[in-house]
Amino acid sequence: MKLYDSKLAPNPRRVRIFLAEKGIDVPTVQVDIAKAENRGAEFLAKNPLGGVPILELDDGTVIAESVAICRYFEETNPRPPLLGTDAKDRALVEMWQRRMEFEIALPIMQVFRNTHDFFKGRIPQVPEYGEVCRKAAESRMKWLDAELAGRSFVAGDRYTIADITLLVGIDFGRVSNLRIAPDLANLQRWYGEVSSRPSAKA
Amino acid sequence: MKLYDSKLAPNPRRVRIFLAEKGIDVPTVQVDIAKAENRGAEFLAKNPLGGVPILELDDGTVIAESVAICRYFEETNPRPPLLGTDAKDRALVEMWQRRMEFEIALPIMQVFRNTHDFFKGRIPQVPEYGEVCRKAAESRMKWLDAELAGRSFVAGDRYTIADITLLVGIDFGRVSNLRIAPDLANLQRWYGEVSSRPSAKA
Numbered sequence: 247m248k249l250y251d252s253k254l255a256p257n258p259r260r261v262r263i264f265l266a267e268k269g270i271d272v273p274t275v276q277v278d279i280a281k282a283e284n285r286g287a288e289f290l291a292k293n294p295l296g297g298v299p300i301l302e303l304d305d306g307t308v309i310a311e312s313v314a315i316c317r318y319f320e321e322t323n324p325r326p327p328l329l330g331t332d333a334k335d336r337a338l339v340e341m342w343q344r345r346m347e348f349e350i351a352l353p354i355m356q357v358f359r360n361t362h363d364f365f366k367g368r369i370p371q372v373p374e375y376g377e378v379c380r381k382a383a384e385s386r387m388k389w390l391d392a393e394l395a396g397r398s399f400v401a402g403d404r405y406t407i408a409d410i411t412l413l414v415g416i417d418f419g420r421v422s423n424l425r426i427a428p429d430l431a432n433l434q435r436w437y438g439e440v441s442s443r444p445s446a447k448a
Numbered sequence: 449m450k451l452y453d454s455k456l457a458p459n460p461r462r463v464r465i466f467l468a469e470k471g472i473d474v475p476t477v478q479v480d481i482a483k484a485e486n487r488g489a490e491f492l493a494k495n496p497l498g499g500v501p502i503l504e505l506d507d508g509t510v511i512a513e514s515v516a517i518c519r520y521f522e523e524t525n526p527r528p529p530l531l532g533t534d535a536k537d538r539a540l541v542e543m544w545q546r547r548m549e550f551e552i553a554l555p556i557m558q559v560f561r562n563t564h565d566f567f568k569g570r571i572p573q574v575p576e577y578g579e580v581c582r583k584a585a586e587s588r589m590k591w592l593d594a595e596l597a598g599r600s601f602v603a604g605d606r607y608t609i610a611d612i613t614l615l616v617g618i619d620f621g622r623v624s625n626l627r628i629a630p631d632l633a634n635l636q637r638w639y640g641e642v643s644s645r646p647s648a649k650a
Contacts, residue, residue: 321535333523341516375577
């Protein structure tokens with residue numbers, strides 16, 4: 247199998263951290279998105295939507311979408327579990343993964359997409375919407391800070407994919423000057439702990 | 449257990465269709481979102497983000513997020529499988545579920561949120577962003593039409609959660625006057641078939 251990765255984009259990092267936590271090594275191909283390699287015919291034949299990362303299996307099957315790729319590895323390499331341990335826990339991990347994605351990571355990406363020079367001329371930018379998303383992300387971080395008062399990780403007492411989604415989202419906020427407010431002590435504590443895991447360097 | 453449902457909102461319908469396909473009956477409480485019952489203290493104690501649907505288990509655990517609720521029922525009632533059958537298939541179903549959600553359903557919801565009177569004064573609307581999303585949804589439907597040329601359902605030859613996400617997204621487009629273009633024959637055929645399943649009435 248082959249993982250088509252890009253060091254520039256946030257989503258591939260989600261998969262790299264997931265693999266690092268599992269201790270799985272996968273042969274990797276770097277896709278140069280600054281040179282729009284992901285918009286070239288060869289890549290689009292694998293993923294017509296042009297997104298990275300993708301995982302190509304030995305039978306030629308292409309799996310796109312970071313979370314779908316993570317699910318594949320969870321199924322084939324269940325230990326340690328990063329997507330939950332039983333019916334209830336899997337549902338709760340999925341809930342928190344989605345909350346982190348829709349409430350925090352996605353707004354942060356939208357700030358970038360709608361306000362950053364990188365996307366000027368590439369997509370129709372709406373800076374006003376970017377500012378709405380900036381406020382939304384800040385407000386959700388406040389909510390999350392309160393949630394984290396009683397537990398170590400986003401989805402409970404165990405590190406899961408929800409922590410990965412949040413970490414990658416927050417780190418990506420830097421390019422838009424969006425950071426965890428200093429007074430959000432629980433979120434700061436969480437960030438310090440999760441960032442210092444070896445997987446965070448992936 | 450209890451499902452907190454709302455006939456007005458699109459997301460709860462995803463769970464209702466999922467349950468109908470599984471043949472599962474769950475006691476249901478209607479939440480009146482027009483009267484902002486989901487913003488009242490009682491509901492917010494269950495889901496601080498105020499979203500419907502939520503599933504309350506007998507031990508008091510609350511599962512929010514439609515897809516997380518579906519995952520709970522897939523785990524406890526595996527037949528028929530709606531989230532995939534083995535590692536590869538589960539990853540592909542997740543990929544297609546996410547594509548339908550991020551590429552089509554979410555832009556359609558954003559058209560509504562940013563342009564419809566229902567949200568006037570409730571959230572900061574950016575009509576220009578709504579129009580960007582309208583074009584994005586239309587363009588992705590075109591892409592999907594080509595994808596559907598070779599198969600019956602979104603994720604392959606079997607009905608899955610990806611079909612549910614797409615159906616609910618497209619039906620919700622009507623309130624924003626966003627429909628499948630008449631020349632998208634494969635998508636029209638898919639829509640006709642999936643809409644005529646008994647579960648679509650849920």
